[in-house]
Amino acid sequence: MPKENIADHRWPMVIMANSLPVRRAKTKGQATWEMSPGGLVSALKPFVEKAGGAWIGWTGTAGRAPDPFMHESIANIPVPINAAELKGFYQGVCNRTLWPLYHDAIRPAEYHRHWWIHYVEVNRRFAEAAAKAVAPGGLVWVHDYHLHLVPRMLRELRGDIRIGFFLHIPFPPEELFQRLPWRRQILEGTLGADVVGFQTKAGAQNFMRLAQHHSGTRGRGSRLQVGDRSVHVGVFPISIDYERYESTARHPAVINHSDQLRKNLGLGRRIVLGVDRLDYTKGIDVRVKAFGELLSKGMQTIHDTVLVQVAVPSRERIEEYQELRSSVEELVGQINGRFGEVGIAPVHYLRRNLPFEELVAMYRAADVMLVTPFCDGMNLVAKEYIATRFDNTGVLILSEFAGAAPELRNSVLVNPHDVDGLAEAIHRGLTMSSKNAKRSMRAMRRVIRRNTVHDWARSFMKALRKD
Ligand code: ADQ
Secondary structure (H helix, E strand, O other): OOHHHHOOOOEEEEEEEEEOOEEEEEEOOEEEEEEOOOHHHHHHHHHHHHHOEEEEEEOOOOEOOOOOEEEOOEEEEEOOEOHHHHHHHHHHHHHHHHHHHHOOOOOOOOOOHHHHHHHHHHHHHHHHHHHHHEEEEEEEEEEOHHHOOHHHHHHHHOOOOEEEEEOOOOOOOHHHHOOOOOHHHHHHHHOOOOEEEEOOHHHHHHHHHHHHHHOOOEEEOOEEEEOOEEEEEEEOOOOOOHHHHHHHHOOHHHHHHHHHHHHHHOOOOEEEEEEEEOOOOOOHHHHHHHHHHHHHOOOOOOOOEEEEEEEEOOOOOOHHHHHHHHHHHHHHHHHHHHHOEOOEOOEEEEOOOOOHHHHHHHHHHOOEEEEOOOOEOOOHHHHHHHHHOOOOOOEEEEEOOEOOOOOOOOOEEEOOOOHHHHHHHHHHHHHOOHHHHHHHHHHHHHHHHHOOHHHHHHHHHHHHHHO
């Protein structure tokens, strides 16, 4: 499609998320775009392409936005965010108000009226962009806590379309959500959608209760009556591209790479792995402490076992994230200093983003996978690990507070705050009989195979079309 027509075209399906599905790249010194890695993009791409759709989002850079452009058959419609909005909307309300509040207030949430003004402004800009882009009777699927106000704003502009909203992170219980000075606006904004989706039953129930309490709606089963409209509140647990992880894991180059990793870490040592965004919700600090306990109590020695923690840098401009990084690095240093020997480090800590094949090789090398968030919408790492275990080996230790826990009852479930309990669980994982480990892994693989990310997107779309 010629460039000048993209901006004027009306699309039957529009996806909206804080970020566009592409990121800046350089090819032969030329700035270009490439698809961003990640589950959401790979899940939604086939849908958007097939329906002839557009994706509205931010490029990640403050300032003027580029003109709409096509990339791999998807129309990208960038929404500009200026420097003040970056602070108030993104770093403020999104990352320092809603993120901590929705994650059990693990860190105190901050409430600033000058941030909120930017949140409203940016949401309005997104809604206006969608109102312009969507075809008569089309579908708009809004993603996540950055865009809570969009459904209602969009409905006021376009009464003829279907609007869906999906929250990727937990939706908090009443006693936490009530603290939010803009709780009514958030609820009413979200209720502009025809379908509101959550990762877990708990999230959906919290929303049902709060909507009835604060915005004068009436609920029945999984429906809320909002004026003359009926809103469907549903549970749609997100998943992964199972096939992609499993087939990559079987690839000879990946198998070689994972053998090499095992050799590098010391043959005969059992590998315990953690892979996370460096975020205070993920429980990395307590997990590393628990590994130290395991060594300190003599349950394992550095000759038997090693912890590899891979952490992708995240939200580095925010103070709480800088503090977390320092405390994790200090803990790793303490354990290595106390228990290490020349040439043998108990903990290997990598602070970087791994290329896809390397990540899969790492999953393949791990005997025990530690996924111990204090609070998490779903947690895809747990599901990715399972998908790569095509021989049914490996043990998953999973937090009771991850959204994935209700589906993965066959994992070793732990309280991520309990250092002793975690140390014992790691020990249990390392010493579990191969028969028991295989039985659990087989059961979990069946669960993930039956609900892939493609099934997730299909079921949400089905609800949105039908309702
Ligand atoms: P996140 O909080 O980002 O997602 P998660 O679901 O674990 O958390 O996804 C992280 C992704 O990043 C995974 O696909 C993982 O492979 C990748 N990743 C992590 N560390 C990496 C590394 N070092 N190198 C390369 N890749 C790495 C939010 C919610 C989650 C919810 C998802 C999807 O917080 O609860 O599961 O959205 O809805």
